[in-house]
Amino acid sequence: MAMTHHRRTRIVAAGRPHEPNSPVNPAVDFTSTFTYRPSVEYPQVYAREGIPSFGPLEQLLAELEGGAHGLLFSSGQSAISAMISQLPLGGHLIIPRHAYMGFSSMAQQMAEKGMLTLHRVDIADTEQVLTTVREVAADAQAAGTTVILWIESPTNPMLEVADVPVLLAEAKSLGVTTAVDNTFATPLRQNPLQHGADVVIHSVTKFLSGHSDVIMGAALTNDAELHATLRAHRNLHGTIPGPMEVFLALRGVRTLAVRLDAAERNAGYLASRLSDLTNDETLPLVDVSYPGLPGHPQFDRAARLLRGFGAIITIETTNRRAADAVLEAVEVWTPATSLGGVESLAERRRRHPGEPDTVPEGLIRLSVGIEDPEDLYTDLLRALRSAADN
Numbered sequence: 371m372a373m374t375h376h377r378r379t380r381i382v383a384a385g386r387p388h389e390p391n392s393p394v395n396p397a398v399d400f401t402s403t404f405t406y407r408p409s410v411e412y413p414q415v416y417a418r419e420g421i422p423s424f425g426p427l428e429q430l431l432a433e434l435e436g437g438a439h440g441l442l443f444s445s446g447q448s449a450i451s452a453m454i455s456q457l458p459l460g461g462h463l464i465i466p467r468h469a470y471m472g473f474s475s476m477a478q479q480m481a482e483k484g485m486l487t488l489h490r491v492d493i494a495d496t497e498q499v500l501t502t503v504r505e506v507a508a509d510a511q512a513a514g515t516t517v518i519l520w521i522e523s524p525t526n527p528m529l530e531v532a533d534v535p536v537l538l539a540e541a542k543s544l545g546v547t548t549a550v551d552n553t554f555a556t557p558l559r560q561n562p563l564q565h566g567a568d569v570v571i572h573s574v575t576k577f578l579s580g581h582s583d584v585i586m587g588a589a590l591t592n593d594a595e596l597h598a599t600l601r602a603h604r605n606l607h608g609t610i611p612g613p614m615e616v617f618l619a620l621r622g623v624r625t626l627a628v629r630l631d632a633a634e635r636n637a638g639y640l641a642s643r644l645s646d647l648t649n650d651e652t653l654p655l656v657d658v659s660y661p662g663l664p665g666h667p668q669f670d671r672a673a674r675l676l677r678g679f680g681a682i683i684t685i686e687t688t689n690r691r692a693a694d695a696v697l698e699a700v701e702v703w704t705p706a707t708s709l710g711g712v713e714s715l716a717e718r719r720r721r722h723p724g725e726p727d728t729v730p731e732g733l734i735r736l737s738v739g740i741e742d743p744e745d746l747y748t749d750l751l752r753a754l755r756s757a758a759d760n
């Protein structure tokens with residue numbers, strides 16, 4: 371598939387067999403091993419090293435991010451873990467204070483074991499991040515160790531938007547390795563490899579597969595050596611996805627463009643209507659956050675850097691009780707963790723003990739799906755009213 375075609379075309383057309391009279395979809399191999407003869411050198415030995423069925427999806431995700439190499443993992447977490455394991459013992463990891471909780475907890479645990487030194491920054495505060503990167507890079511250089519700057523933008527769940535190109539450029543000039551978790555923006559809205567990121571990580575579980583039926587991760591890069599190291603890590607740690615998951619994820623990603631357009635349209639509509647409700651004192655609604663709202667602290671930056679504002683909104687209710695009451699009452703929304711599926715999900719994030727206390731107790735993360743927006747709005751309004759009566 372020519373790189374001159376639009377992403378929306380490549381996402382549908384790439385990775386299909388070319389041979390005459392072939393199936394339109396690539397084959398999925400259910401095998402753990404490959405036959406051989408001692409006299410011949412073969413590329414495939416054992417499925418834990420990867421199987422040919424990974425190829426079309428790995429290549430497609432890499433292409434969508436503008437990368438040369440793609441690697442699937444058993445989960446977003448295992449892709450993250452493979453990348454932070456690149457730090458030598460005692461290396462430095464700089465992360466957003468509101469990065470995805472599973473990732474923060476992993477980094478925290480590694481720091482507690484003395485494996486790395488952890489630095490948390492407000493990723494939206496460019497000056498603060500640059501100062502930290504400079505200081506940590508200087509310390510690391512003096513100690514002869516390395517640094518990874520980990521960016522998430524927008525962050526999960528606080529939806530802070532980083533100045534990704536500026537942060538990447540400065541990190542690069544200081545010899546700092548950079549990784550961007552692009553799960554929230556998706557490759558259709560932001561492409562950090564094109565601004566010099568060393569690696570882009572995805573939880574394929576979310577928007578890419580899009581139907582809440584797969585757990586999978588991916589690491590995309592232009593660095594052949596890093597790709598080979600991550601591949602070796604995946605093999606040694608056994609973090610490959612199963613063939614069925616690969617089939618489902620490739621099938622899901624084909625419709626990413628239309629799903630994301632629809633979900634994003636719904637999110638914009640809901641964010642705007644819900645923020646009007648914050649003036650209604652009879653409702654337990656304090657705040658609405660969405661990068662596409664002019665009141666969002668990084669609205670201008672988001673408009674400049676993202677090709678769309680995404681499908682995640684947060685609403686802050688007055689407290690935990692109000693949030694839980696809303697989640698007891700919703701009918702169209704499904705109270706569940708995760709995001710990026712066609713169905714709208716809602717979750718009070720502080721139900722997880724790992725979520726930091728800078729995330730308000732009453733904050734509900736909304737993953738907006740592709741249902742009728744009016745139904746989504748009416749259902750939430752009804753749930754907010756019933757929470758007010760509680």
Ligand SMILES: Cc1ncc(COP(=O)(O)O)c(C=O)c1O
Nearest residue numbers: 445446447470526553573575586
């Ligand atoms: C931004 C982000 N990155 C990574 C992950 C981890 O992905 P997975 O659940 O596929 O392991 C998540 C999961 O919620 C996420 O939201």
